[in-house]
Amino acid sequence: MKKNIIMLFFLIINMTLSAQSTVNLEGKWIFKKALNKEVDDLGRKTLKADIINKMTFEFKNNSEFNAFAFGQNMNGKWSFNEKTKLITLITSEKEKFNLLILKLTETEVILKLGLGEFLMKKI
Numbered sequence: 001m002k003k004n005i006i007m008l009f010f011l012i013i014n015m016t017l018s019a020q021s022t023v024n025l026e027g028k029w030i031f032k033k034a035l036n037k038e039v040d041d042l043g044r045k046t047l048k049a050d051i052i053n054k055m056t057f058e059f060k061n062n063s064e065f066n067a068f069a070f071g072q073n074m075n076g077k078w079s080f081n082e083k084t085k086l087i088t089l090i091t092s093e094k095e096k097f098n099l100l101i102l103k104l105t106e107t108e109v110i111l112k113l114g115l116g117e118f119l120m121k122k123i
Helices: 002-011 043-049
Strands: 027-034 056-059 064-071 071-083 087-092 096-104 106-115 116-122
Touching: 027 043
Parallel strands: none
Antiparallel strands: 027 056, 027 116, 056 064, 064 071, 071 087, 087 096, 096 106, 106 116
């Protein structure tokens, strides 16, 4: 069930990038805040329980990534297309996910995930 939730989560992840380079993406990021005001009470509880201050991505300079989501670890390969501002993740199970970023600085990234927008900070 959790794997299905993780797969669904990544499938709904869509981001638009205003990034400078992959160097800014390298490092470990943690979800800090939901920016979307339209989240209902159940959604807020789920965010606080499973995502905020818990879910992480680590983008390594050797094109590998690690993620922790919904109590499970994931890993695989990542790439970044500067022209389209698209991050592509391919998990060790060969699942593919495309991510777009709304804003990227050295210490923060804002992601559009499905209907929500989330702030991640570099740790």
